[in-house]
Amino acid sequence: MMGPAHSLSGAAAWLGVGAAAAAAGRPMPWPVLVVGALICAGAALAPDLDHKSATISRAFGPISKGLCGITEKLSCAVYKATRGPGDPRRSGGHRTLTHTWLWAVLIGAGASAAAVTGGRWAVLALLFVHLVLAVEGLLWRAARMSSDVLVWLLGRPVPGFWPVSWTRRATAPTGCSPPRARSTCGSDCPSSWERSSTTSVTR
Structure with missing residues (x-):
């Protein structure tokens, strides 16, 4: 699963929660629904932080690259320490620790702790990070896909708009x-x- 698919699944999960809330008679205001979908679209990229070519690893330059390297080494070490007799040998940690329920719990607990201890500034920082990831993983990819379709329909790009x-x-x-x-x-x-x-x- 690539970055756009991660983002789409996160956004779809939040929209599903919104639909369930509406069915229960407590519909979400549309700003909550939209912002929540974008935040979930960004948060859904977290499992790929162990891969150097992933969207989340490239989103913030050297900072996210360095965090990616640490996460990859940690994931690889955990896999080697917990590998059973029937598990294959791996040279990297991609799709191991970060793709488990334990990682999801740790990410959620970390974000909650940051919001409680840091107050509104921590919440704004988390919001900024997730929205940047959502734009990188979902909206920009959607724009590129739509532009490919328009190039195919029009037969040529529009100067000043296309990459x-x-x-x-x-x-x-x-x-x-x-x-x-x-x-x-x-x-x-x-x-x-x-x-x-x-x-x-x-x-």
């Missing part, structure tokens, strides 16, 4: 074909096209 990679791909010099770039492109072809062997031109 540089798509604009460059769509505005390659006439006659450039990345799979055969060195043999068919002229001198005006960007070096990135000359090195490419798999990218396709979107027109």
Whole structure:
């Protein structure tokens, strides 16, 4: 399961709670429903903190990278210490400790303790972290998916809106074909096209 799937499952879980509350006659105000879904979408990325390429590990630069390294080593050590005779040997800790109920309890207890001891500033910090993760894991991925659909429908990107990679791909010099770039492109072809062997031109 990749980051967007984690985020979607977290948001869906909160929306399910909202639906249950509405069915019980105590509907949530829409701001609570929306903000809660975003917070859960960010929190759902926590299990992947043991993988260096995960969304949560890249979200806050060196800080999250360092925390990822510590978590990965801890997960690996716990797995080796608790591995049974039938369990396979592993060189990393991904999908071990952080994918257990114990990790979920520890994360929840840690967040609760921070909110109680730190007061409103701790709550705001937790809210900020989770919203950043939600945007990174859910909304930005959704935007990229929708833009791919629009590129397919329109046949070309809209200047000023699409990421540089798509604009460059769509505005390659006439006659450039990345799979055969060195043999068919002229001198005006960007070096990135000359090195490419798999990218396709979107027109």
